[in-house]
Amino acid sequence: EVQLVESGGGLVKPGGSLRLSCAASGFSFSSYSMNWVRQAPGKGLEWVSSISPTGSFIYYADSLKGRFTISRDNAKNSLYLQMNSLRAEDTAVYYCAREPSGSYYDSWGQGTLVTVSS
Amino acid sequence: EIVMTQSPATLSVSPGERATLSCRASQSVSSNLAWYQQKPGQAPRLLIYGASTRATGIPARFSGSGSGAEFTLTIGSLQSEDFAVYYCQQYGAWPPAWTFGQGTKVEIK
Numbered sequence: 074e075v076q077l078v079e080s081g082g083g084l085v086k087p088g089g090s091l092r093l094s095c096a097a098s099g100f101s102f103s104s105y106s107m108n109w110v111r112q113a114p115g116k117g118l119e120w121v122s123s124i125s126p127t128g129s130f131i132y133y134a135d136s137l138k139g140r141f142t143i144s145r146d147n148a149k150n151s152l153y154l155q156m157n158s159l160r161a162e163d164t165a166v167y168y169c170a171r172e173p174s175g176s177y178y179d180s181w182g183q184g185t186l187v188t189v190s191s
Numbered sequence: 192e193i194v195m196t197q198s199p200a201t202l203s204v205s206p207g208e209r210a211t212l213s214c215r216a217s218q219s220v221s222s223n224l225a226w227y228q229q230k231p232g233q234a235p236r237l238l239i240y241g242a243s244t245r246a247t248g249i250p251a252r253f254s255g256s257g258s259g260a261e262f263t264l265t266i267g268s269l270q271s272e273d274f275a276v277y278y279c280q281q282y283g284a285w286p287p288a289w290t291f292g293q294g295t296k297v298e299i300k
Contacts, residue, residue, distance in 0.1 A: 108289070118227075118235065118278055120289040132287045135192070168234055176282050177225035179246065181234035 075099040075180045077169050082185030089159050089189070095152040095169030095182055103127075103147040106172040109154050111165035112184075119165075122154065123172065159189045193217055193284050197277075197292035203300040210266040212295045214279035219259045223283030226255055226264045229294075230275045238277075239264065266297070274299055 081093040095107070109121040122143040123132045131143055142155040152169050166186050170178035194217040204210045214224070222242040227235035237246040239255035242262055252267035266273055279292040 117293045118229075118280075118291040120291070123287060123289070134288065175287065176223070177237060177240040177280065178227075178235075179237050179240075181236070183234055 075171065077171065077180060077182035079167065079169055079182045079185035082167065082187045084188045084190065085159055086191050087160060087189055090155070090157045091159065091187060093154040093156065093167055093169075093185060093187070097150045097152065097169075097171075100171070100180075102150040106174050107145060107152045108170045108172050108178060109141075109143060109152075110168045110170055110178070110181075111163075112168070113162075113165045116165075121167070124152070126174075156187070159187075161189050163187060164189050192288055193220060193281050193290050195279055195281055195290050195292035197279055197295050199295060200293070201296045201298060203298050204269050205300045206271060207268050208300075210269055210273075210297055212264040212266075212277055212279075212297070214257075214262040214264070214292050216260040216262075216281055220281040220283030222258050223281055224255075224257070224262050225280045225282065226253075227278045227280065228273075228275045229278065235278065269297070273297065 076098045078096045085091050106125050108123045111119050111121050124143045140158045144153045166184040168184045169182045171180040196215045198213045224242045226239040229235040238249050243255045254265045256263050276294045276296045278294050
């Protein structure tokens with residue numbers, strides 16, 4: 074069974090940093106692109122970032138303006154999102170999602186809540 | 192950026208009735224369109240990909256159609272567990288920049 078488990082969310086002050094993790098199991102992690110998708114409270118879904126199976130190709134939403142960095146460790150079956158210079162508008166549930174290359178998301182984690190507030 | 196627009200924002204339907212949800216892209220995405228279902232407090236679940244292919248385990252009452260810039264999700268006979276928010280998503284842009292519609296909430300009439 075495919076499992077994606079996010080962690081690392083919490084309360085952080087504006088301007089602060091946070092690192093999210095996503096632990097994957099039940100499939101060949103190194104064969105899939107992986108993504109982060111977020112959802113602000115009461116709002117819709119917003120794609121954040123994507124990383125290819127080997128990490129060679131990385132894409133970000135234009136709105137992030139270089140503040141976030143996606144990475145992966147295939148030896149540990151883990152996906153990461155380093156978030157810097159956090160703003161109130163970054164407050165959201167952050168989901169990791171599996172992507173059969175260049176396409177839709179066929180499995181999602183349960184999400185981790187990031188709250189940016191003073 | 193490809194903008195996805197869903198209509199209506201809210202759809203009130205009685206159990207057993209058919210529901211038709213629309214999704215329009217600001218430019219052609221070919222058949223690179225997926226639909227997701229999200230219930231309160233849960234992660235989204237993939238329903239349809241490639242505009243019309245049901246994901247594994249999705250009941251036959253869910254069907255997708257369309258190509259280019261106009262897409263439809265039809266729920267043939269609404270069951271109680273189908274009341275949720277539905278999102279469309281395009282994955283046809285290059286360089287990759289996945290975008291979602293704003294969602295359609297299907298509520299009990």
